[in-house]
Amino acid sequence: MDKWEMYMEIQQLLKQGFSKTKIAEKLGVSRTTVHRRLKKSPSEMSDWIESLETRKKLLDPHKELILSWLRQHPDMSAAQVLDWLQEKYGDFEIGESTVRSYVKGLREEYKIEKVTLPRSYEAIPDPSMGEQLQVDFGHTKQDTIDNKEVKLSFIAFVMSHSRYKYTEWLDRPFTTQDVIKAHENAFNWFGGMTNEIVYDQDSLMVVSENGGDLILTKEFQYYRESRGINLRVCRKADPESKGRIENVVGFVKKNFAKHRVFHHIDSWNEQNWQWLNRTGNYKIHNTIKKRPAEVFLLEKQHLKPVSTEINISNNYDTSISRHVHKDNTIRYQSNRYSLPLGTFNKREKVCVKETEDKQLIVYIPETGEIIAKHSIPDGKGLLIKDRKHSRDRNKGVDAFIETVALKFEDKELAYQYINKVREKYPRYIKDQLQIILRDTKETSSGLLAKALEECVKRRLYSATDFSDIVAYLKRQRPLHDTTEDKEIKPVNHSGWVLETEAYKRKLDTYTELLEGDY
Template structure:
């Protein structure tokens, strides 16, 4: 309903006897709107409506830009439109929130751009006294890059409960406990002091467990808590209302600052974030307090405990992300599995990991800092990244087995050379080969074994089967010599292939088999 139609409807309802309050209720407008319309005569109202059609509005020069934003992102809020305008035209544009809100609303109606929304409910919590409390939480977003790729960004946010004064810090990788501690130091510098209480969710970088109210902190954060003399409180599970202020801040950061913003690099992203805090996050009038956080903060910071000195943190294994070791001696990181040396699962429950700038994953012993493994991080997901050194060392058992077999020969060194070549020829069946030779060493004397070994090397026969055949041949030769008592060298038959080969007899078929074959040939 346009303004002239509303004016005429108000006049008609009043003539029917409705009160001004009832007219406002029926039309869904405020009583102030009804009173404002009634101050004008029909001619004055007509002139005013006509003037609205031709009057130039303050945001008209930016109309096409705002329209493009709304068409590309239908769920864009008027508050975010205002922030984007201030970011681009801060020096030349002075405009109020209500002006932007009304202008965006009119554009939506005129160009039929419906607003998509997904509201979230929060419970009201009484404000804490000045300087008493800061609430802390984590969040993440997925942003488009300048080359239209997608990157996941993580942030930590802080808000002073009384003034709603905010601080945030971003990383393009997962936070470590060291990062969290450093972010606290930066936040305390931003706030110019430390509040009386810090409220957290049950995050694994800070809290190991909440044992009936007794907090068990991670080792490094416990040390930091004692160093800074911090008073911590952790929210109970499934109780977001107790930190509703920071929940709102996380949503504000996601949907006002980050949404549809293009990511270039983490340094410029953080710079833009701090500018946004000064321009919008801490300067915009808060919907609940109806005050600007920056103005209230000027009073609240006087109630904060001063920050004494700076704390330096070493970039060591104790401040890394931790991961559980699975029974197959792997850990999981960014949807991939990474191998560890065999036996690590039985020695340790957890390991520390750290990602380097060169996309390498370093895995440490959480207690000693010993480097257990190093892997290159791949681009894909669902992969097993395995170091060959982490496979079972199958050579140790074979080496011991070779020692056992070689020591059964008089010429041990010669036996080692022979067995090593056997290993090269039959790498997959070396154990079977060694078992066959070991069996021969147990059944024959050293003299016969030495002769067989020498004959195999001489004739280049590297096989346990050949070794057994040579022993059998030598035994037969000795039996012939013992029978004839003739030490003269036996003359080999002319048709024999070699004197050392065991005599074999070809398989003989029955004549009937050949007859059957011939008959089948004639039939075909």
């Protein structure tokens, strides 16, 4: 409804006996607007509307430029229009509300509709100053000056308290070395580092959650220890724990990168850092209602200093990693290869190696344990499956606990131990139970009972610790002895250090094996 139609509607409703408050509610306007309209006579209203149509607006000199942007990019936001104007005219000082009203008027006048897809997040309290930094990756496709398309990748950092940001771009996929270098650049940008850094489950940094005991890539583990980073990794589909960085990734895509033409990666990064100073860190944040750059001046005082130089050009062993899919398979050279049941529940990544005789070896990178071997076929699009990788039917957590507990002689003690593990790893209990169940399948009941007693005695409520105890007891017990229990000596190194000698078989054993049918 235009201004004249609204004026006539107000007059009509007033004659029908509606109060000014009711008129405002009916028309969806404020009472102040109704009061202002009623103060004008029909002739005054007509003159006022005519003056609005001829009155020059602050943004009229840029009208054709803004129109060209809106016509070319109908989903462009008023905030991005303001940023582009500030980028084009360094001394541009018109307020955002003015730009928003002007863009809205142009859309109505020239029928340029905008479709928005809002996303909601649950509000959580802000960490204290200097406490947390969140990190994530993003990807965009940009038009180039020669009308081609290039895929760009970026890594984003944001201070959880002040919302102060840093981003860095590459025109190729990131490697672990690139990630480490970006961290150093970010610490230099911030002037320090936080007590905690929160990451998503990216394969450049995290190999596996391992039931809650994180396993990092070799390169990033070395960097973490060298720099003294206290990290936390978010579980997938958990936006509440990393909502701030997800908002930053979206903001970078929609406000900085959207519709921007790519020339060269160096100039692109320069534009990116200028955008951070001009808009990304200067614009008033919608949640904290303050400028991140101003809040960061206070937060910066709470950061830990980063003074030690780190050599980030180390040459690490390069491994070929593959993502484990939900059906417990990996992809390699256009074929699918099966893995043991439950692999997907225990880890996100495995490493593969192709031998000279066309065998595919699948192994755990941190231990070197081989979990699958397959012959590599000549065709493509095939499923290569080992019959040993049989299917199991998962039950609920309580039923799963009962299944595992029944594997022990002292079921009551087993229930107590598993419940303690569940309290410590509530989100990883299925992963923990899978590890324990795996050990029960390959271990005698007497040895399981001894391992359980030692774990309870030493308060080692972790499946990985239980597995280490079982392995230790197996190595301490000779193969021909199934009764004697040896005393376990605690060593302060990840719970247990296995200092044993390999069991030596008699020569007759190997002779019998060689005489068999193989």
